[in-house]
Amino acid sequence: MSTDLATFIRGLPKAELHLHIEGSLEPELMFELAQRNRIALPFDTVEAIRAAYAFSNLQDFLDIYYQGAGVLQTERDFQDLTMAYFRRLHADGGVHAEIFYDPQTHTDRGQPFSVAADGILAGMQQAEDELGVSSKLIMSFLRHLSEEAAFETLKQAEPYLDRFVGVGLDSGEVGHPPSKFANVMKACRERGLLINAHAGEEGPPEYVYEALDILGVDRIDHGNRALEDPALTRRLVDMGITLTVCPLSNLSLCVVRDLKDHPMKRMLDLGLKATCNSDDPAYFGGYLAENYLRTAEALGLTRDDLATLARNSFSGSFLGEAEKAKHIAAVDAYVAASASGTV
Numbered sequence: 254m255s256t257d258l259a260t261f262i263r264g265l266p267k268a269e270l271h272l273h274i275e276g277s278l279e280p281e282l283m284f285e286l287a288q289r290n291r292i293a294l295p296f297d298t299v300e301a302i303r304a305a306y307a308f309s310n311l312q313d314f315l316d317i318y319y320q321g322a323g324v325l326q327t328e329r330d331f332q333d334l335t336m337a338y339f340r341r342l343h344a345d346g347g348v349h350a351e352i353f354y355d356p357q358t359h360t361d362r363g364q365p366f367s368v369a370a371d372g373i374l375a376g377m378q379q380a381e382d383e384l385g386v387s388s389k390l391i392m393s394f395l396r397h398l399s400e401e402a403a404f405e406t407l408k409q410a411e412p413y414l415d416r417f418v419g420v421g422l423d424s425g426e427v428g429h430p431p432s433k434f435a436n437v438m439k440a441c442r443e444r445g446l447l448i449n450a451h452a453g454e455e456g457p458p459e460y461v462y463e464a465l466d467i468l469g470v471d472r473i474d475h476g477n478r479a480l481e482d483p484a485l486t487r488r489l490v491d492m493g494i495t496l497t498v499c500p501l502s503n504l505s506l507c508v509v510r511d512l513k514d515h516p517m518k519r520m521l522d523l524g525l526k527a528t529c530n531s532d533d534p535a536y537f538g539g540y541l542a543e544n545y546l547r548t549a550e551a552l553g554l555t556r557d558d559l560a561t562l563a564r565n566s567f568s569g570s571f572l573g574e575a576e577k578a579k580h581i582a583a584v585d586a587y588v589a590a591s592a593s594g595t596v
């Protein structure tokens with residue numbers, strides 16, 4: 254007898270390519286850290302926090318998300334946060350993750366640059382040692398702030414650049430196009446960093462063009478609205494650009510009205526290199542496996558589709574070619590074993 258869909262998904266080797274570590278802060282840990290650091294929270298209970306997570310757009314979410322991150326004070330807090338995420342990922346059958354963090358969220362409240370960076374890197378090392386899950390770190394610039402502020406962050410990051418695989422661009426998209434960060438992203442590329450940008454989540458297809466043409470991105474985060482432009486869609490297919498798509502995030506932030514309207518199936522059918530990710534799982538109601546499962550149920554994704562998403566997560570990763578090939582072979586072996594009923 255074949256395994257049920259949830260079991261199949263959990264056993265499928267997969268990578269997560271779009272995860273903001275601050276967005277994995279569960280209310281329970283938020284309370285624990287608030288107590289540890291003697292910080293007052295505007296909520297009395299975990300339930301009250303969860304009840305506040307009803308968003309109608311990206312900015313609604315960002316306001317609460319930046320406030321929540323205020324409980325993260327010490328290296329240990331960041332390490333605990335990071336390790337809590339990796340335990341969830343491991344339980345979901347995730348074997349590799351490329352995670353974002355926002356240095357400016359922390360330095361702008363007076364924290365030295367080293368606190369978040371050292372804490373997250375320590376958590377990543379612990380996950381590798383204790384769970385065998387590999388990872389890479391991407392620092393993101395907040396696009397609602399100036400390019401000058403991003404340059405200042407890059408300067409502070411200098412001692413860490415060999416431990417960052419790339420840079421990203423996140424926060425409120427509309428009104429802050431990729432072109433605003435053309436110079437700083439060029440400087441990042443010259444330092445050997447790979448380039449990511451959130452584009453086409455709420456912003457128009459023009460922002461996706463800018464991410465490609467002005468920033469020269471290696472990956473697009475979200476990219477949903479690229480589908481509004483057939484020429485752009487063709488270009489993304491031809492270039493083989495990976496899109497880090499986040500279905501439950503899209504549902505929570507009203508990018509789609511219902512998961513049944515989600516473009517994931519259409520993206521795969523068009524030949525786009527889509528991947529499935531959780532974005533900010535503590536806020537959007539599901540980690541990696543839940544994103545695969547609920548999307549599969551809503552859209553009728555086949556096991557072949559799910560295996561394609563898993564293969565894309567490795568081929569679109571920033572791992573070396575040999576490691577990509579090893580993980581993709583593991584996906585193939587799992588799918589074959591699953592089809593023959595041996596798992």
Ligand code: HPA
Pocket residue numbers: 273276311423424425426451454502532533
């Ligand atoms: N979009 C933009 N900025 C973000 C997001 C997102 O989905 N999550 C965390 N910061």
Ligand code: ZN
Pocket residue numbers: 271273423451474532
């Ligand atoms: Zn994101």
